[in-house]
Amino acid sequence: MLKPIGPRDARLYNEVMITELGHFALILAFLVACVQAVVPLIGAHKRWPGWMAVAEPAATAQFLLTAFSFGALTHAFVTSDFSLRLVVLNSHSLKPMLYKVSGVWGNHEGSMLLWVLILTLFGAMAAWFGGNLPPSLRARVLAVQSAISVAFFAFILFTSNPFLRLAVPPFDGEDLNPLLQDPGLAFHPPFLYLGYVGLSMAFSFAVAALIEGRVDAAWARWVRPWTLAAWVFLTIGIGLGSWWAYYELGWGGFWFWDPVENASFMPWLIAAALLHSAIVVEKREALKSWTILLAIMAFGFSLIGTFIVRSGVITSVHAFANDPERGVFILMILAVFMGGALILYAARASVMEAKGVFGLVSRESALVLNNILLAVSAFVVFIGTIWPLVAEIAFDRKLSVGAPFFNMAFTPFMVLLGLVLPVGAMMPWKRGSIARTAKPLIPVFVLALALAGLAWAMQSGRSLLGPVGLFLGSWLVFGAAVDLWSRTGRAGAGRLRRMTRLPRADWGKAVAHGGLGITMLGIASMMAWEAEDIRVVQLGESYEVSGYTLVLDQVAQVEGPNYFATRGTVSLSKDGRPIAKLFPEKRNYPVARMPTTEAAIDGRFLRDIYVVIGDPQADGGWAVRTYFKPLANWIWGGAILMALGGALSLSDRRYRVAAGARKAKVAGVPAE
Incomplete structure (x- = not known):
């Protein structure tokens, strides 16, 4: 006699089925992408309307299947399905719901699935809103976009499958990296990926235009909105990452010239150059070859950033993975798409003949200078980022390129850009x-x-x-x-x-x-x-920083939803007038066995007072680090603008x- 299925068994069965369906949907999306990458290209070459028309429903189906797969993975994180290896490594039943959801992309496999979801979303949007494009160009754009999808679907399925299961599920998970359990980092990756992946549309338009032999003002009008959208998302993503580094890491800085920070900054600079260059193509039918090259290089730098973050060849606190096999796969994707696009670029040089003529003193020339400064700036950042790797491979030397090099080499170009803009x-x-x-x-x-x-x-x-x-x-x-x-x-x-x-x-x-x-x-x-003050402070003791008086009132042990913390209470005043109470924390996450620093910041329009509490000292005092930071919020206010x-x-x-x-x-x- 069969035993009836209880509510718990039914729930487990449903969770397993949803996850397996998500895996199947991902495989099916890969197959649809393969069809979309081939059939519309043949149709555009042969001028067969039916074959070209395959691109639009395929792009929609590809996005819907990927969205279902991503939804299935999200469901596994939200319900704490610890039969899934990825959930075990990056979640915990006591974790707040926001970080259960953000844990989906707070790891290598899940973030790559988010990457592909956004990639298919852009392809579907080109199908939905590209009705004013010539049918052959639209078919080629969607085919090239799908070819990129094929490469990344293969990367996920063969090297980074998020749906791998455990034969014996554990009782609970190992928790998400505590540094990522923060609202700033919850939203930073999606915006950054919208920017990274959005540049794939500029690449697809560039390659499609080269295949078609059509680079003109109409093409520039089509490509500019996609590039602008990617640039906006990149700006928001970089701003969120900088803001998070400022208040979360406890060192008081907003930019460290870390390789992963540079990985997002380089495409941002190239995308800004591409935006301004496309204006010249649209208005004056000039700079065609340069604009196409920038469109190729913008996405190329996005792929370089992916390689830096996920290959492990360059050390970074932000790196997602440290797997040479994955690095080689990404390097192959970079070589195929960049190499193929540049070969096509060289072969099609004749279709990019400039028609507009302009003088040395003109807006066209000013935009050319703008492009040169932005491109050279990106090249400087690239050299500084990649040089330690080159030195180790070529000269067997361990080198570190830090902020002094970047500040000295990069700043002059930005100063000149600001002067002429x-x-x-x-x-x-x-x-x-x-x-x-x-x-x-x-x-x-x-x-x-x-x-x-x-x-x-x-x-x-x-x-x-x-x-x-x-x-x-x-x-x-x-x-x-x-x-x-x-x-x-x-x-x-x-x-x-x-x-x-x-x-x-x-x-x-x-x-x-x-x-x-x-x-x-x-x-x-x-x-x-800025002014910095580092000292040992006794309870009740006051000290001065840049005209402000701070008093360490008390230090207490507190408990959060999935952490324990040492929390200080600091009174801030000026000229005897109370301003604020600050609560710096030093947290410890027992599951992840990792401490974090939570800075306390009194942010005002013209300055920040930034306080970090450290370890207890032998004499009963506490290590306290305090910063006075003028116009700190203007950095992120400018990014918002x-x-x-x-x-x-x-x-x-x-x-x-x-x-x-x-x-x-x-x-x-x-x-x-």
Whole structure:
């Protein structure tokens, strides 16, 4: 007689079935991707409409199957299905729900599944919203995008399968890395991957255009929204990662020039260059070959970043994996796609002949200079990141390239970019005059110079970093405002009204450029004028930092949902006036057997007071580290403004593309 199935057995059976269906859906998505990568290409070559039409439903099916697979893995984490090896290694039944969900992508296998989910999402969106593309180009774009999917599906299924099971499931899991149990890190990877993978669309458009032999203004209009969306997501992702490093790691810095940080920064720089280069193709039918090359290299740097993070060849606290087999597989993907695209680029050089002619002093030339500075900056970061590996392989030497090299080699290019950006943004197309363009910017230049001089006088002869940063930041912010104001036409009572009617692309450009200036100002101020205090403090003892008084009131042991912590209570005041209570913590996660530092920050508009509590001392005191950080929040405020500016421009571009590239017009004002 068969034993009836109880509720617990039924639940376990359902969990197993959902997980197995997720695995099957992933395999099926791989097969669909193989079909989509081949059939539409043949159809476009033979001009067979039926074969080309396969691309659109295949792209949708590929996304839906991958989404189901990702949902099945998420369900396993949420329900703590410890029969799944990945859940055991990266979750725990006592972990808060937010981190159970973020644990899905807080590891190598799950993050790769998220990567492929986003890859198929972009392909499906190109199918859904690409109705205005020529059928043959759309088929080729979707086929190239699917070829990338094939490579990464194979990578997951053959080297990084997230659905591997354990014969004997344990009672509980080993928990997620405590450093990743934070809201900033919960949302950082998805935004970063949206940026990384979004650049695959620019790559697919570039390769499809080379195959088709068509690189023109219409192509630039199609590729710009995808690139802009990827750049916006990358900006948000990098900003979230920097913010997390600032408040979570306890060392008080926002950027360490870590290889993984550089891995996201290089594509961001190249994507910014690609955006500006595509403008020239769209407006003037020039810089075609350079724009195609940037589209290829932008995604290439994304793949290089994937290799750095997941191969283990370069040590980083952020690395996901340390497996040479996976590194070799990613290297093969990089070689196939970059090598194939560059060979095709060389073979199709004739289709990228420039038609527009422009003078040495023109907006085109300014954008070329912008491109050179951004590309060289990315190359400098690449050399500094990869050089330790080259030195070890070629010269058998262990080298470390740190912040001093990057600050010295990278900063001059950013300073030069900041200097030329306001003038270049206002330069007319085809030919112009520096004197005429710079005339309305003279008051802004004088004001920025005066602010820098004031800062130099007030800081009593310290380094030039602070005054230079203040000058560049002010120059960029005020220059962006003058650029926007100049687009309202001649002087008159209606200028403010006309400003509100400017195209969103104009507003987006001004906001993004201003955001860059604010970020530069925040970085320079923090690096030049911060103050650090490290001491042993007794309970009840007060001490001074940059005019602020801090008192260590008490230290207590507290318990969190899955950790124990030593929590300090610090009173912050100035001139006898209480300001805030700060609660720095030193946490210990017993399951993961790993401590973390939780800084306490009193953040204000013009400064942060940053407190970290350390270990108890033999005399009964506690080690306390305190920082005064001027304009710290301006770094991430500027990043938010850059992303907002990109989003404003993106909304305008989508409107124009959807409407057949209609030009938004303002009386007497040319659209950007």
